[in-house]
Amino acid sequence: MEVPILKQGDFLIATFQAALTDEDLLQLQDALVARVGRFRSRGVIVDVTALDVMDSFAARTLRALAHMVRLRGAETVIVGIQPEVAFAMVQLGLSLEGVPTALDLEEGLAQLMKAAERKGATFRGR
Amino acid sequence: MDDEIRVSIASDADIVIARQQGRALAEKLGFSATDQTIIATAISEVARNIIKFAKHGEIIVEVIAKSSIRGIRVTARDQGPGIADIQLALQDGYTTGNGLGMGLPGCKRLMDELEIKSAKGKGTTVTMKKWA
Numbered sequence: 001m002e003v004p005i006l007k008q009g010d011f012l013i014a015t016f017q018a019a020l021t022d023e024d025l026l027q028l029q030d031a032l033v034a035r036v037g038r039f040r041s042r043g044v045i046v047d048v049t050a051l052d053v054m055d056s057f058a059a060r061t062l063r064a065l066a067h068m069v070r071l072r073g074a075e076t077v078i079v080g081i082q083p084e085v086a087f088a089m090v091q092l093g094l095s096l097e098g099v100p101t102a103l104d105l106e107e108g109l110a111q112l113m114k115a116a117e118r119k120g121a122t123f124r125g126r
Numbered sequence: 127m128d129d130e131i132r133v134s135i136a137s138d139a140d141i142v143i144a145r146q147q148g149r150a151l152a153e154k155l156g157f158s159a160t161d162q163t164i165i166a167t168a169i170s171e172v173a174r175n176i177i178k179f180a181k182h183g184e185i186i187v188e189v190i191a192k193s194s195i196r197g198i199r200v201t202a203r204d205q206g207p208g209i210a211d212i213q214l215a216l217q218d219g220y221t222t223g224n225g226l227g228m229g230l231p232g233c234k235r236l237m238d239e240l241e242i243k244s245a246k247g248k249g250t251t252v253t254m255k256k257w258a
Binding site for chain 1: 138139141142145146149159160162163164166167170171174218229231232233235236
């Protein structure tokens with residue numbers, strides 16, 4: 001099942017379904033890293049609201065994805081981690097170390113816009 | 127639905143099938159949403175271990191009972207290379223592959239009981255229980 005990627009202005013939004021295989025996750029990683037360049041995106045939102053399980057592979061892939069997107073000059077925010085998924089992640093010992101998270105899509109977009117403004121201000125200041 | 131499910135594990139798609147069916151059984155037993163996710167997450171981890179180390183195997187999820195308490199037992203069985211040092215495999219941060227070494231120790235924290243039977247070259251059986 002391929003993850004749909006929406007382009008919204010300067011940002012890309014990828015929305016997970018419940019059942020994602022490892023293959024789907026790796027495919028999403030490649031697609032997002034490529035599209036950040038193609039659309040000159042400044043930010044990526046990965047919406048995991050519908051995801052049933054965040055296991056060690058999913059967490060590792062999301063961390064790698066965020067790192068790759070950053071190397072391409074954009075920021076990633078993971079949104080919509082459900083309370084029971086958060087609970088299981090902590091018990092399992094997983095973290096999304098260094099990857100920004102937000103409660104939902106709205107918060108995530110606000111976070112990305114702020115980050116984009118800060119970046120713009122830094123450049124203008126030079 | 128039966129009180130027992132068996133999923134043959136041979137590809138990453140089977141990991142998803144096993145955890146979904148395991149969750150459905152947990153839901154049927156009346157486990158909370160959090161416990162359902164915990165059980166599904168633990169199934170995902172042990173099923174991935176099967177793919178990673180043994181290529182194929184089987185996941186069995188059953189309803190069990192201890193006096194008046196009901197629970198769920200997850201058995202992950204393979205005929206793979208086996209685990210040379212089980213104590214080491216249960217240590218946080220220990221990894222033989224490219225993982226984080228969170229798999230088995232993490233599952234032990236997620237579930238109420240976890241037991242490993244394994245010998246080098248003889249395959250591995252991981253049994254995990256969660257009481258309702």
